[in-house]
Amino acid sequence: MKPWHIISIVALVIAVTTLLYYKQVSTQHTDIDALKQQALRIAPLLHNSNIIYGGDSNNVELLLKTRYAFAPKVIQHRPFSIADTVLEIRPLTDTTRIAASHILYSAADSFYIYRLVIPM
């Protein structure tokens, strides 16, 4: 068997499967998918941001208060949506940035924060 024959087969399988995967998942737009997508995109840049739209405000506030002794200001309630709360994190210091980063990370638990949008 020539190496290039095998490499061609492997490359073909990878290319076809990746295309099919792209087709399969690019149409998935659930809230959780959107959240995860944004978390991956935004988490590294959190120090530029100061607003988090949280889901369960009680949990988020409790987390911030107990772990970081920091109380976010709830600036908007949206009870009609699963993303029911907008939290403003200000002033933007090292502590609040880490707190925000932590909240974002906690979004990994899909029951914790449902939707998260951070204006850049």
Add this chain to the structure above:
Amino acid sequence: MQRTSLYILLLGVLICFASIVYFYGLVLRLPFLVIVLLFLAGCYGISRWAAGIKTETDTSPNRTHLAIIAIGLFLIAGKTLELAQKHGVWDAWAIWNLHAAYLQNAATWQNMFQNILHAHPDYPLLLPNTIAFLNNILGTGNVIYTAFCFHFAITLLIPLLIYLQLHTRSFILAILSLWYFSTDDTFIMQGAYQLADVLLAFFYLSASIAVDGIKEDKKMAAVTAFLLGAAMWTKNEGIPFACLFCAFHARTLFLKQNIRYTLSGIALPLLTLLFFKITYAPANDIVNGQDQSTFARLTDISRYKLVYHSFRDAIYQYFYFPACAVCLSILVALVRNKMPGMNVLLVLACCLCYLLVYIITPIDLEWHLQTSIQRVLMQLMPMAMYASPMYFTGNSIFRFRATFLQGR
């Protein structure tokens, strides 16, 4: 060793090299173009160096094997698409892909070390660095397609490597192993979930194959050592594996004519790992959790029982066939009145080492076992599936028959 197998092993070397170059690029704040040029220069150097490595001549019929390989790989592809999730499972997107997203940004990558709770920023960086590097080359901000493609490629390379190594020794066993990998949900699932365990399994397997090639060419000692370094640079489990591997293969790796290659091979990944652990990584939760209570955990019989039952259940449920292969090779060794193969013993020693870590873990044991025993055993599975048939076939299936006849 087959020529194609050597190329696959060198691909493993290049993956590790790319992640190391990218890591130092981030640390030294090098422009991305410089990182790419350094990587390309390294690729050129490695390919020139490896061009002279001696390999077996493959005279197998081309079309039959290619057809078998194509069928096997497409079966894996079909199953992968069935099992794949958009972002992988929790560990994938909240640890590995999230780290990759951080590492993609040269200005803010160190923010990842602030997510201490549950995010495991102490994990080595081979996988996220490689995905970040590829993503920067592709110029896309979305890691999920790169991650999927990368993990899928590694998932394919494992059965392919085993098939290539086995088919000249035993055609039947080569097909059986390819069939097993192509239909095994546990293995394919780990790749589809985008976790680091399949990549680690690939490095374990590659190192085992490379060490077998040292008798053909001593340069393979450097490849083996570099792949061991790659395993350490992938996950913390790679560190005890590399130590055990060096202990079991000490007579080959540290032979007078090989030691120069071994040390030069392991130097770069090992030094990079040490630099990362000393400079950036926070303490590991398991290592940090060791104190006076460790002795109490070690003497708690109920923990041993729980670990044993979980291990037994995982073997029965997910790894019955590989476990049978290991047992069979031990049986063959007993019949031949010889020691089992080094790699078979290494698999068993690694299992014991992993189980010992469970005994002393400061994390809730039941939760720890439930969430990880299947994954850590999966890391060793491809190596077991390679080492066992390689041991009892030797050069042909007839040796396997002769073994039992000799035993009578």
